[in-house]
Amino acid sequence: MGETRRVTVVVVGGGQAGLSAAYHLQRRGFASVLDQPDGERTYVVLDANPAPGGAWQHRWESLRMATVNGIFDLPGLAQPAVDSSEASRDAVPRYFAGYERAFDLPVLRPVQVVAVHRADDDPDGDLVVTTDRGSWTTRFVINATGTWTNPVLPRYPGQDTFVGRQLHTRDYVRAEDFAGQRVAVVGGGISAIQLLEEISRVATTRWYTRREPVFRDGEFTPETVGRETIAKVMADVAAGRPTGSVVSYTGLIWTPYAVAAKARGALERRPMFTAIEPMGVREADGSFTPVDTILWATGFKADLTHLDPLGLRGELGGIALEGTQVAAEPRVHLIGFGPSQSTVGANRAGRDAVSAVVRRLGAPVGSRSVGG
Template sequence: MGVSAIEVDVAVIGAGQAGLSAAYHLQRRGFVPVVRDALAARTFVVLDANPAPGGAWQHRWPSLRMATVNGIHELPGFPVPPADPAMASREALPPYFAEYEQRFDLAVQRPVRVTAVRRGDDDPHGRLLVETDRGDWAARHVINATGTWTRPFRPFYPGLDRFRGRQLHVADYVSAEEFAGQRVIIVGAGVSAVQLLEEISHVAETVWMTRREPQWVEDDFDLAARSAAIAGVEARVRQGLPPGSVIAVTGMHWTPWARAAEARGVLVRHPMFAAAEEHGVRMPDGSFIAADVILWATGFRPALDHLAPLKLRTPDGGFRVADTRSLDEPRLFLIGYGPSQSTVGANRAGRAAVQQIVAEHPRGDDRSSPSRAIAEASAA
């Protein structure tokens, strides 16, 4: 382990919903930001790659208004202030995150990009080394809360490199006006796909494509539905399978924008194209659809490349996690991953991770064994 690494009890990677929730619960349980008191009995640090507070909200497209945001949930201990429904979420929510950090004195360090997390030595109860572009940290526990926004997913289809039109992901979207008068193929079966379909179809011709026929659910996508989605992926991550999509668990819910698109006759699903060509796409039945734009609303993948040195990824492509904790590296917690991807789940995950850490180190000592704490979970 490098001699220059700063020692800390807990390193939190990421300052979005999950990371700030973990930091809040650490603070409540007597942990102190290491930059505030280097001699405190129990310390933590929050490392965030973003230049400012707000997590992924600061990067959302400008037309995503507070009235159409899906699944906002307040951070623990501080309600979301009232906001104009017409206000852009990227303007309303980052100030809330910034005030939250100040109110609870979380001392988030940014911009700090974590490049790798590795074992400091061969001691399974030793420290994990968190390497960053601004120095290294040696932590007894690491709470990873890096989310998914930085890893937009685009599936592969033959001929995409030949397509002469524009391709972009939801992460790159700005506004419908940039597609005015064009034909836009929107790919995806999630909430964002339907939101953007409804928005873009006012100014452009849209063609909506999904791999599977959507299964529409009449109930609103309320708290109970989100809770069901969280429970639905729990078994998958315990086995080390990729978490899968919320839609695959809950079906498509009739949101206001979905009903608006249906009322205008634009909520028409087509099967996924078989291949792309220079000026459009070729359908499975051999027919051709001309297109100017392909907009991929195909979701995101967990941003976990920095954990590669730990060699925890399973042959199925996931991480074995139970109750936020890695079953193969008990010093590591993954929150905002799998069953805790929603904002509600992220808050709960932050609390659950901290409760386990406190149970093992009630006075910040080294006498307990993280490995023993997950023996039952790993065998289940």
């Protein structure tokens, strides 16, 4: 798999969290390993995507800047003004690309990280990051891989016999692809309702969830729901419990598209079907519903399989953190994970992870303090 190179910090992932970490590493005096391969404190960002933009470059075509959840500015460079009707998969990657250029960040792509393991039994020794383009020995790994590449795909009896189309949210492009069809939308999250609202304009839709959806009255604000949600997620992460979906903590909000879907009659929820048959689904009451397409809007989980060799998961199935640092392996930090999945949370987590790395290394004389 190529040569083995050395670097002080490997950042895995070039989305919002990864770019935030890269910015703060640069601010704290770390040099690009591409410029100083033999430098004392160096860093590199390994990104599996073919271009800047993280998961945003893969979002569906109809997701416009006016309808996405707030995208917080990356540290040190505000977003330029954009047309609210522009597709987020165009606007956000353009901003990220400009950010990488502005700070000359050492991002290598496409580089797929295959595994991370310990070089030896020394708890202060090196980690080895194996990729499809060679390996790196490093003191620290700041992991910012997000969730987009790890979709949740439930299994149901008879699923393999279905003759229609099955796809996940990550495969969705536009509502027009479903025109005139009978579509089962499965999932109780924000994306499920967005897609249900769009598709119900051109197709006959049925909405299925495992639990009765709970809609929250009032607006979602950082001062109320935001802080409350983060506190709940942090408690789960600190205890080593697996974290749930965002909606499992917040409930659903009456967004404009949720209101529109309700007005159209598309929010008539059905309990989960019990089986899938070649031409449709078997309902919970035993009746049969013909279906042409099943859209699994069932969410994502953190993409951490490359960290499995480190054995980071505890008895409860989650990864316990102390801040951003893995409790069982202080050389590894998880950002854009758990309580830092939001864009503002990812920014803060990038800063906090770098601060922890500097503390562990010991800050060199004359280093600049973190700003932004």
